[in-house]
Each structure stands twice: as structure tokens, then as C-alpha cells.
Amino acid sequence: MPKFPKFTITEENIEKQKELVLKTIEENREKLANLLTIPKKSYENFVRPLQLMEEKLGFYFSPISHLNYVKNSPKTQKVYDELLPELSRYHTELGQNGAVYDALKEIFELQDLSNEQKKVVTDMLIEFELSGVALPQKEQEELKKINIKLSELSSSFAQNLLKATDEYEMLITDPKEVAEMPEDELRAAKVENGWRFTLKQPSYIAYMTYGPSRERREELYKAYVTRAPENEKLINAILELRHKKAKLLGFKNYAKLSLETKMAQSPEEIVSFLEDLAKKSKPQAQKEFEELQQFAKENGAAYELQPYDIAYWSEKLKIAKLDVDDEKYKPYFEKDATVNGLFTFLNRLFKLQFQEIDTPVWHESVKCYEISLPHRLVGRLYVDLEAREGKRGGAWMDEWVTHHVDEKGEVVYPVAYIVANFAPSSDTAPSLLRPDDVVTLFHEMGHALHHLLSEVKEPAVSGIAGVEWDAVEFPSQFLENFAYEEEVLSLFAKHYQTGEPLPKEMIENLKRAKNFQSAMAMVRQLEFGLFDMKVHMQWPVDVQQILDEVRKEVSVVPVPPYNKFQWGFGHIFAGGYAAGYYSYKWAEVLSADAFFMFVDNGIYNDEIAESYLQEILCKGGSRPAMESFKAFAGREPRSEALLKLCGIEG
Structure with a gap:
């Protein structure tokens, strides 16, 4: 019977797991030195061990990263943050090892490899080139520092967002302000002297969808789109470092660097693809928004719809038009x-x-x-x-x-x-x-x-x-x-x-x-994709200005000036989607x-x-x-x- 690992990592023993990660990094460094002494390097005696070393390191680090995301505490965060620079240093070192790169090139050019093996070596060679293997020593050192700093900044961005989300609460004591809310949502929000709503998705969506008080909806929405203001500085620092990294590696901008490992051929091709979709979708999105505005007016809304009104009135329209009420389905x-x-x-x-x-x-x-x-x-x-x-x-x-x-x-x-x-x-x-x-x-x-x-x-x-x-x-x-x-x-x-x-x-x-409202949903996603691609193509640039221009081009819902969506855009500033959000x-x-x-x-x-x-x-x-x-x-x-x-x- 095959053995599977057991998930036994806890806050109490996470330090031991950290030691295993650090030990594996050191062992991998030694193994690499030994691999480089092999006189006749082949796929089997050189490339396979390289992959297995990486797999082992991931095996020990993955539970730490996972626990930090699903059961975050000061302890898990500390261990995670301590390991990020070590891992970044190790991977940058490996990626800049010219001897490994030369060996891989020789194996690729001189040996008879299967298609699977060719893909492994091709991907590795691209990774090495993107790690700055061909750069002079001084520039390699600079790239190493950039990579370490980027991993730290991304982690801080994510942590600021998590902290801001966890800390906020909106307490309601007036029953009129929750009058239209479904029973189970009220049960979930009930606290001793009223109802508590937070920025966590189930709670936030519940009030934005069913909360009858427009003032309260705006209060919650405003808290959501102004979370983690400290991320403003981080965004500029992240974009600046990504741009420096791209330039060091010989790319015009980070968007071009990002596409080296993707299907799309150029940033311009992506912008054209997204703008074409926007052109085809926006007229229908406009009609959907106008229909929603008209429906809201007919039902007593004496105001122009704002983002914090959309979910509330959309739910009512969906029920009226299609008889689809989430509460009936749950x-x-x-x-x-x-x-x-x-x-x-x-x-x-x-x-x-x-x-x-x-x-x-x-x-x-x-x-x-x-x-x-x-x-x-x-x-x-x-x-x-x-x-x-x-x-x-x-x-x-x-x-x-x-x-x-x-x-x-x-x-x-x-x-x-x-x-x-x-x-x-x-x-x-x-x-x-x-x-x-x-x-x-x-x-x-x-x-x-x-x-x-x-x-x-x-x-x-x-x-x-x-x-x-x-x-x-x-x-x-x-x-x-x-x-x-x-x-x-x-x-x-x-x-x-x-x-x-x-x-x-x-x-x-x-x-x-x-x-229902699929064109409105489409242009919203296109807004995120275009903002991401353009901000990475055009840096240095005013981030807010790019976002405003993109919104003007594709959006149909007005956005209040206080909306700082980018502060919470973890996909591109704390995740793997930088200059890649279009991929959805x-x-x-x-x-x-x-x-x-x-x-x-x-x-x-x-x-x-x-x-x-x-x-x-x-x-x-x-x-x-x-x-x-x-x-x-x-x-x-x-x-x-x-x-x-x-x-x-x-």
C-alpha cells in the first residue's frame, strides 16, 4: 500500500518543520556541488536529481505556507516570513549558477531526450535565463537582493490585507437596518447586542446583497475598498522592483518578462485581446446597467446607482426577472x-x-x-x-x-x-x-x-x-x-x-x-486584466491614473473617488498573477x-x-x-x- 504523508504540522511544532526546510536547503546545496563534479552528466544522473531536490524542499515548505494561510497566527506568520528570504536566496543562487546552466544546455543539445524530458530542460533553461544566469556578478547580486525584497514585500502586502480584513467590524443594533436579511444570515451575524458584519467574504457579501440600509452598505463598501492603505507604498515599491528586475534581464518592462513563460506572445497582443472583448461586451453591459437603474427607480430608489447598490438591486432584479433568490437555493x-x-x-x-x-x-x-x-x-x-x-x-x-x-x-x-x-x-x-x-x-x-x-x-x-x-x-x-x-x-x-x-x-x-448581468461581469474582469497589464507595461506611472483610464474605457458602473481597489488586489501584488491576470x-x-x-x-x-x-x-x-x-x-x-x-x- 503506498504511503501518503500525514498533515501533522501545528502552531506548536512549526519551528521543527522550519528546521527541516533550512536543513533541506543546506543538503540541496551540498548535493548540487556533488552533481557538478560528475564527469559525464546525463538527464538521469543530473537533471532528475535536480528536480527531486526541488520536490523535497517543496514537500517540507508547503505545509508551513498552507497552515499560515488557513490557520494564521503570529507564530505561523513569523516562521513563514523567516523562511521566505532563505528560499528566495536559495532559488536565486541556484538560478544564477552558470555551471548548472551550461550542463543543462549540453544535455539538451547533445543527448537523445524524450519529449517530456525536453520540456523539463527547456523550462529549466528559461528559468535560469530569467534568474540572470548570463548577468555579470555584480548584477546577479543586485537581482538576488531584488528577489528577496520582492518576496518580503508581497508577504507584507498579503499580511496587511489579512489583518485589515480581520480587524474590521460593523455593529448594527437597529433591527430596521437588517430587516430584509435572510434568517440564516442574521443567525450568522448575531452577537449579544445586535448584529456584526465583517469584511470576510460570506459576511460582506451577505450585507451588500441584502442589507436594506444604503448608508450601512456604503459604510461597509468604503471599509472594503479602502482596506490596508499602507499597501499604497508597497505597490509602488513592488512595481519599481519588478521594473528594475525586467531591465536587468534585458526586457523593456515587467509585462514582457512575465510573458516568457506564458502562451501569449506579447503584451500588445493581450491588450488587443482584452480591448476587443471589451468592445464587444460593453454595449450589452451598458444595457444591463441601465435596466438595473430603471428597475431600482421603479422600486423607490431616488438616486443614481453606486457600486454599493449593485449587489442589492441586482439580487432584487434577479428575483423579479428570473425568480432566482440565493436564499431559496441554499x-x-x-x-x-x-x-x-x-x-x-x-x-x-x-x-x-x-x-x-x-x-x-x-x-x-x-x-x-x-x-x-x-x-x-x-x-x-x-x-x-x-x-x-x-x-x-x-x-x-x-x-x-x-x-x-x-x-x-x-x-x-x-x-x-x-x-x-x-x-x-x-x-x-x-x-x-x-x-x-x-x-x-x-x-x-x-x-x-x-x-x-x-x-x-x-x-x-x-x-x-x-x-x-x-x-x-x-x-x-x-x-x-x-x-x-x-x-x-x-x-x-x-x-x-x-x-x-x-x-x-x-x-x-x-x-x-x-x-444574468454577464456582460457587466465580463467588463469588470477586463478592467482588472487591463489595469494589471498596463501598469506593468507603462511603469513608472501613476497607478491610480492607469486605473481611472481603464475604468473610463471599459467600466459601466460609476466608481467613487475614495475607491482604492488596488490596495486589496492581492492576485497581482501578493500572488502569482502579476502581468498575468488576463489569463482568466x-x-x-x-x-x-x-x-x-x-x-x-x-x-x-x-x-x-x-x-x-x-x-x-x-x-x-x-x-x-x-x-x-x-x-x-x-x-x-x-x-x-x-x-x-x-x-x-x-
Whole structure:
């Protein structure tokens, strides 16, 4: 029976884990020195050990990083912050090692490598070049300092955001100010002398959607869009350092540097792609906004709609127009039943089997599953879906172990985590999900499957490793598209108290509502993507000015001058999406196209499902994403599929 690691890292023993990371860094340095003495270097005796060293380091660091995100405390933060510069120093040192780079070049040029091995070495050579291997010593040192400082600044940005989110609360004592709120939202917000609302997603969304007091909505919105003002200085420092780094490496700007490891060819191509989508979407977005304004006026709103009015009036319009009320749907989406229903769907689609495992977890609400296919074991998945104090907002998938073959020739099975911030369960009620939460769950599971289903032997290109950043969202977006399909919902959407299935009419309404205000949602995402790309293309520049110009070009909702959205834009200032936020839309073209191949041929089509499984999921990053898509679809992707999916007549 294969062994899986146990998640035994806690706040109490995290220092020991830190020592393991530091020890592994030192061991890796020694191993590297020994590898360089090998007279006849080959893929097997040089490149494979390099990958396995990296895998081992990630294996020890991943639980520390994960615990810091899901159970943050001063202790976890301290350990995490102490390790970041050490890891950055180690990786920069490695990336600037000319002897390793020369050995890799020689292996690539002179040895007969498989396609998988070629992809590993090609990716490594690009990484070395981007680490400044060809720079003079003085400039290498400067780059090393930049990388260390950037990792520290990004961590500070994330920590400021988490702290500001955790610290804020809005207390309400007047029952009139919560009069329209659903019962379970009131229960979740109840405190001794009133109701407490915070900037954490479930709480924030609840009041913005149902809170009847416009003054209170603005108060909460203003707190949300002015969180962490100290991040203003960090943004400028981060952008300045990224620009310096790009210049050192011979790029005109950081946007060009970022694209070296992506599918897209140039920043200009991306801007053109996003602006074209905006041009096709904005007229419909404008109509959607005007319809909302008109509806609000007809229902007593004697004011021009502002951002803090949108969710509130949109919910009312959605109910009036489509009879879709999140509160009516939530009883049909009990968290555990929804997770199990997703597993049933994946069993029908790909023959995957999920079995709950009794193993240590970091919180009592977390579950772990062992996954298998009829002919092989796949891996393990930890699922942590409920919001709580000390947990970073949003939803994500992260990996702990990558599928590969070790030095003994034995398969190492992958392990991943899925994390979200859905409404927590209580003593009196289970965790009930909104339809949007169901989509989020499917999305993160798509990422997890991409990582877990890999059959690739080389860890550097297995699972999501080695996948171009602008293709990494493809499998997640693909899976989320099934969340509102009747054949899928019928598997699990049942009332948690009565067991009654979600009525057919409610399913049809939900499906129609999928594209409710889809053009407004589209231009909002395009605003983020264009801001990200332009700020990295045009630096040095006034960040606010770029944002204002982009909003003028694509946005349809007026934005108050105090809105400092950029202070909370963790994706690009504390995550991996710098000059890469466009990738959500870029990958959506692939995912929409693939989705229609299933829908147009019957969802449970074994031939198409097997092709998707083998050509996309099992191949991981072992070849360019476009090659994988073509192998699956037999052709290039069609961009019109995205507008069709969103119901936008471009």
C-alpha cells in the first residue's frame, strides 16, 4: 500500500518543520556541488536529481505556507516570513549558477531526450535565463537582493490585507437596518447586542446583497475598498522592483518578462485581446446597467446607482426577472451533500472514485479523500471549505506533493488541498452554499484534478507544474461550467431537511440566471486584466491614473473617488498573477470551447471524456498547453465560444 504523508504540522511544532526546510536547503546545496563534479552528466544522473531536490524542499515548505494561510497566527506568520528570504536566496543562487546552466544546455543539445524530458530542460533553461544566469556578478547580486525584497514585500502586502480584513467590524443594533436579511444570515451575524458584519467574504457579501440600509452598505463598501492603505507604498515599491528586475534581464518592462513563460506572445497582443472583448461586451453591459437603474427607480430608489447598490438591486432584479433568490437555493446546497454530489458527477464523467480517509487535519471541518480510477490509484485531496478567523479570504487550490517517479523508480502519489470561505456550519445549522459557491467548488476541483490526475514521471512538468500560467485556469473553468447543468444538479441538489430535489423550474431559472448581468461581469474582469497589464507595461506611472483610464474605457458602473481597489488586489501584488491576470479570460476561450464539445455531444460521452482525461489532465505540463488542446479537440480553440458561453452577442 503506498504511503501518503500525514498533515501533522501545528502552531506548536512549526519551528521543527522550519528546521527541516533550512536543513533541506543546506543538503540541496551540498548535493548540487556533488552533481557538478560528475564527469559525464546525463538527464538521469543530473537533471532528475535536480528536480527531486526541488520536490523535497517543496514537500517540507508547503505545509508551513498552507497552515499560515488557513490557520494564521503570529507564530505561523513569523516562521513563514523567516523562511521566505532563505528560499528566495536559495532559488536565486541556484538560478544564477552558470555551471548548472551550461550542463543543462549540453544535455539538451547533445543527448537523445524524450519529449517530456525536453520540456523539463527547456523550462529549466528559461528559468535560469530569467534568474540572470548570463548577468555579470555584480548584477546577479543586485537581482538576488531584488528577489528577496520582492518576496518580503508581497508577504507584507498579503499580511496587511489579512489583518485589515480581520480587524474590521460593523455593529448594527437597529433591527430596521437588517430587516430584509435572510434568517440564516442574521443567525450568522448575531452577537449579544445586535448584529456584526465583517469584511470576510460570506459576511460582506451577505450585507451588500441584502442589507436594506444604503448608508450601512456604503459604510461597509468604503471599509472594503479602502482596506490596508499602507499597501499604497508597497505597490509602488513592488512595481519599481519588478521594473528594475525586467531591465536587468534585458526586457523593456515587467509585462514582457512575465510573458516568457506564458502562451501569449506579447503584451500588445493581450491588450488587443482584452480591448476587443471589451468592445464587444460593453454595449450589452451598458444595457444591463441601465435596466438595473430603471428597475431600482421603479422600486423607490431616488438616486443614481453606486457600486454599493449593485449587489442589492441586482439580487432584487434577479428575483423579479428570473425568480432566482440565493436564499431559496441554499437549503438545496448543503455543503457535504454538494461535495458528495460533485464526486458522483466526476465518477460518471471520468470514472473517478472518492473515499473519505481518517487522517490528521488542521481543523475539525476539514476532510481528506483518497481518489482512484478503475485501473490505478490517483492521490489524496484535503477539502477545507468553511470561513473562520485567521483564514485568508477567497478560494484556491494548492499542491503538497506532485505525481512523479522517485530515484528508486517508484510512483510517488500526488496530494492537493482545496480551500474556500463558504458560510460556516453552527450548532443549529449546517453550512449552506449559494449557487455561486457551488461554481467556486467546481472551479477549485478542476484545478485539483489537473494536479492529481497527472501520469507524468518528471515532477517539474507534472500536474500543474510546467503549465503556462495563461492556460492553468483552463481545467478549472471547464469544470465550473457544469455546475448549473440539469443532469449534474439532479445528482445532489436536494433540500437538506426534506430530501426534496431542486425543482426543475428552479434549475431552469438558475441556468438562465447564469448569464444574468454577464456582460457587466465580463467588463469588470477586463478592467482588472487591463489595469494589471498596463501598469506593468507603462511603469513608472501613476497607478491610480492607469486605473481611472481603464475604468473610463471599459467600466459601466460609476466608481467613487475614495475607491482604492488596488490596495486589496492581492492576485497581482501578493500572488502569482502579476502581468498575468488576463489569463482568466485567455484560458476561458479554451474552457468554453471544450465545454461545448461535451454539451453538444451529450455530457456523459465516454469517448470525449477519455480524450479530455488523457490529453489534458493526465499530460499536466509535459507539453505546451496549445498542443494538449489540439490533441484533445483535433483543432485550434475558437474564441467565439467564450462570448457564446456568456450569452454576449459580440
